[in-house]
Amino acid sequence: MIRYLVRRLLLLIPLFIGITLITFAVIHLAPGEPVEMQIAMNPKVGAEARERLRKFYGLDKPLPVQYGEWLGRLARFDFGRSFSPDNRPVTAKIRERIPITLSLNVIALIIEFGLAIPVGILAAVRRDTWLDKGITVFVFIGFAVPTFWLALLLMYLFGIKLGWLPVSGLHSLGSEGYGSLRWFGDMIRHLILPISVAAFGSLAGLSRYMRSTMLDVLGQDYITTARAKGLPERTVIFRHALRNALLPVVTLLGLSVPGLIGGSVIFETIFAIPGMGQLFYGGVMSRDYPLVMGILVIGAGLTLVGNLLADIGYALADPRIRTGTSGGGSL
Amino acid sequence: MSVGEEELYRLYWRRFRANKFATAGGIVVLALFAISCFAPWITRYGPDNLDLYNVLVPPSTTHWFGTDDLGRDVFTRVIFGARLSLMVGFVAVGIATLLGTIVGLISGYYSDWVDTILMRFVDIMLCFPTFFLILAIIAFLGQNIWYIMAVIGLTGWMGVARLVRAEVLSLRERDFILAARAIGASDLRIIFRHVLPNALSPVLVSATLGVAGAILTESALSFLGIGVPPPTPSWGNILTSGKDYIEFAWWLTLFPGLAITVTVLAYYLVGEGIRDALDPRLHR
Numbered sequence: 040m041i042r043y044l045v046r047r048l049l050l051l052i053p054l055f056i057g058i059t060l061i062t063f064a065v066i067h068l069a070p071g072e073p074v075e076m077q078i079a080m081n082p083k084v085g086a087e088a089r090e091r092l093r094k095f096y097g098l099d100k101p102l103p104v105q106y107g108e109w110l111g112r113l114a115r116f117d118f119g120r121s122f123s124p125d126n127r128p129v130t131a132k133i134r135e136r137i138p139i140t141l142s143l144n145v146i147a148l149i150i151e152f153g154l155a156i157p158v159g160i161l162a163a164v165r166r167d168t169w170l171d172k173g174i175t176v177f178v179f180i181g182f183a184v185p186t187f188w189l190a191l192l193l194m195y196l197f198g199i200k201l202g203w204l205p206v207s208g209l210h211s212l213g214s215e216g217y218g219s220l221r222w223f224g225d226m227i228r229h230l231i232l233p234i235s236v237a238a239f240g241s242l243a244g245l246s247r248y249m250r251s252t253m254l255d256v257l258g259q260d261y262i263t264t265a266r267a268k269g270l271p272e273r274t275v276i277f278r279h280a281l282r283n284a285l286l287p288v289v290t291l292l293g294l295s296v297p298g299l300i301g302g303s304v305i306f307e308t309i310f311a312i313p314g315m316g317q318l319f320y321g322g323v324m325s326r327d328y329p330l331v332m333g334i335l336v337i338g339a340g341l342t343l344v345g346n347l348l349a350d351i352g353y354a355l356a357d358p359r360i361r362t363g364t365s366g367g368g369s370l
Numbered sequence: 371m372s373v374g375e376e377e378l379y380r381l382y383w384r385r386f387r388a389n390k391f392a393t394a395g396g397i398v399v400l401a402l403f404a405i406s407c408f409a410p411w412i413t414r415y416g417p418d419n420l421d422l423y424n425v426l427v428p429p430s431t432t433h434w435f436g437t438d439d440l441g442r443d444v445f446t447r448v449i450f451g452a453r454l455s456l457m458v459g460f461v462a463v464g465i466a467t468l469l470g471t472i473v474g475l476i477s478g479y480y481s482d483w484v485d486t487i488l489m490r491f492v493d494i495m496l497c498f499p500t501f502f503l504i505l506a507i508i509a510f511l512g513q514n515i516w517y518i519m520a521v522i523g524l525t526g527w528m529g530v531a532r533l534v535r536a537e538v539l540s541l542r543e544r545d546f547i548l549a550a551r552a553i554g555a556s557d558l559r560i561i562f563r564h565v566l567p568n569a570l571s572p573v574l575v576s577a578t579l580g581v582a583g584a585i586l587t588e589s590a591l592s593f594l595g596i597g598v599p600p601p602t603p604s605w606g607n608i609l610t611s612g613k614d615y616i617e618f619a620w621w622l623t624l625f626p627g628l629a630i631t632v633t634v635l636a637y638y639l640v641g642e643g644i645r646d647a648l649d650p651r652l653h654r
Contacts, residue, residue: 057494301501
C-alpha cells in the first residue's frame with residue numbers, strides 16, 4: 040500500500056508541471072500582451088509608463104524565463120496581483136470565493152450520489168420492466184436538457200410565476216438585520232435552485248452508470264452461485280452485488296470534479312452567486328490574466344486532488360489495485 | 371469488403387431499426403439536416419429582419435414562436451440556429467475524433483515511452499475544467515465561429531484517444547496482426563489496414579455522442595456571451611435575450627431550449643442505438 044501511495048504521489052509532480060505549462064501557453068496564445076489590455080482601458084498611459092508596467096510584470100524577458108519565474112512564485116502560493124482596479128492579490132480573491140463554490144458542489148454531489156445510486160440499482164434490478172424504461176426515458180431527457188435552460192425554467196416557475204423562491208444572490212436585501220436562524224434560513228432558500236440545477240447536471244449520467252455496473256456484476260458467476268445457495272435476493276443484491284458495483288462509481292467521484300467546477304460558471308452567473316465560477320467569468324471578460332491563470336491552475340489542481348482521493352479509496356477497497364497484480368489500465 | 375462483412379452491416383442495420391428509440395432519434399437527426407438545408411425556404415422572414423413595431427409579440431399565426439426584443443421572428447432564428455448547431459457539432463467532433471484517433475493509434479501501437487508521454491498528456495488535459503479552458507481561450511483569441519469549433523474539438527479528443535488506445539492494445543496481440551507482421555507488413559500498413567478498421571465502431575459511437583456534447587457546449591458559450599457573436603442566430607444567444615426578458619416573454623426561453631433538448635436527445639438516442647447494435651453481448 041505504501042509503495043502504491045508513493046508512486047501515486049510522485050506522479051502528481053509531472054502532472055502538475057503539465058498543468059502549469061498548458062495554463063501558461065493558453066494565456067500567451069492571446070494576441071497582444073496583457074499590459075496592452077490594461078493600457079487600452081486607460082489611454083493616458085504613456086510609452087514610459089508602459090515600459091515600467093512591462094518590467095513590473097516581467098514581460099520584457101524571454102518566455103521560458105517568464106514561465107520559470109511564474110512557477111517559482113506559484114510554489115510559494117503567490118499568484119500575482121489582479122489586473123482589476125482593486126489590484127488585490129489573486130490568492131486572496133480566490134480564497135474568499137472557493138468556500139461558496141466548494142460547499143455548493145459538495146452538497147450537490149451528495150444529493151446526486153444519494154439519488155443516482157438507488158435509482159441505478161432499482162433500474163438494474165427491475166431490468167426491462169416499465170420502471171426501468173421510465174427511468175431510462177427520464178435519464179435520456181436529463182442528458183439532453185441544457186443546465187442553463189433548466190435554470191431559466193426553474194427561475195421562471197418558482198421565482199416569477201409562483202414567487203416561492205428567490206432567484207438571485209445568496210441573501211435577501213436587509214438580511215444583515217435578521218437573527219442568525221432567520222439569516223441561515225434565508226440563505227438556504229437562496230441556495231435551493233442553484234443546488235438543484237448543479238445536482239441535476241450529472242444525475243442522469245451517474246444513475247445510468249450505476250445501472251450498467253450493477254448489471255455487469257449481476258451477470259457474474261458468483262452472483263449465480265449466491266442465488267444457487269438459496270440466499271435471499273435482498274442479501275444477494277446488497278451484500279454481494281452492490282459492494283462490487285459501487286467501486287467503479289467511486290472513481291467517477293474524482294472524475295466528476297472538473298465538470299462540476301466548469302458547470303459552476305453557468306449556475307453562478309445565472310443565479311448571481313459570488314463563487315469561483317462567477318469570479319472566473321468576470322476575469323475572462325476583463326482579461327484579468329493573473330486571476331484567470333490562478334483559477335485554471337487551482338481548478339486543475341483540485342481535480343488532481345479529487346482523482347488522488349478516488350484512487351486511494353479504490354486501492355483501499357480493492358486489494359488488486361494496490362498490489363498491482365492485475366496490472367492493466369493507465370492510471 | 372467481403373461478403374461476410376456486408377452481411378454483418380446488414381445485421382447491425384436491422385438491430386438499429388428494431389430499436390424504436392434509436393429510429394426516432396435517427397428520424398429527428400435527418401429532419402434537422404433537412405431543416406438546415408432548406409432554412410430560407412421554410413420561413414418567410416429573414417433571421418435578421420428587424421420589425422420595431424412588433425417587439426416581443428407572443429406566439430401567433432404570423433409569428434409561430436413570437437418575436438424577440440428587436441422584433442425578429444423567433445421561429446426563423448431557431449431554424450437558422452439549427453444550421454449553426456449542426457455545423458459546430460460536426461466540425462468540432464471531426465477535429466476531436468481525428469486527433470483522438472491518431473493519438474490513440476500511436477499510443478497503443480508503440481506502447482513504450484511514446485505511449486507514456488501521450489497518456490500523461492491526456493491525463494493532464496483531463497484535469498482542466500474543460501469549460502473554463504474553452505471560455506478562457508475563446509475570450510482571449512476573439513469570438514469567432516471557427517475558433518469556437520476548433521477549441522471545442524481541441525479540448526474534447528482525450529476520451530477518443532483513450533478508447534482507441536484500449537482497442538489497439540487488445541488487437542495488437544491477436545493472431546491476424548501477428549500474421550501481418552510475420553509476412554513483413556509495414557507498421558503503417560498494419561495500423562491503417564488491420565488495426566484501424568477494427569477499432570472504428572467505438573469511435574463511431576463516441577463521435578455521435580460527441581456531437582450532442584459539442585452542441586451543448588456551444589449553446590452554453592453563446593448563452594454566456596462568449597460564443598457565436600450576434601446577430602448570427604444561435605440557440606444559445608437567443609436564450610441570452612430570453613433571460614433578459616424572462617418576466618415578459620416566456621417564448622424567447624422556451625423554444626430555443628426545446629430545440630437544444632430535442633436535438634441533443636436525438637443524437638444520444640442514435641449513439642446509444644449504434645452502441646447496442648454493435649454490441650455482441652446484448653444479442654446472444
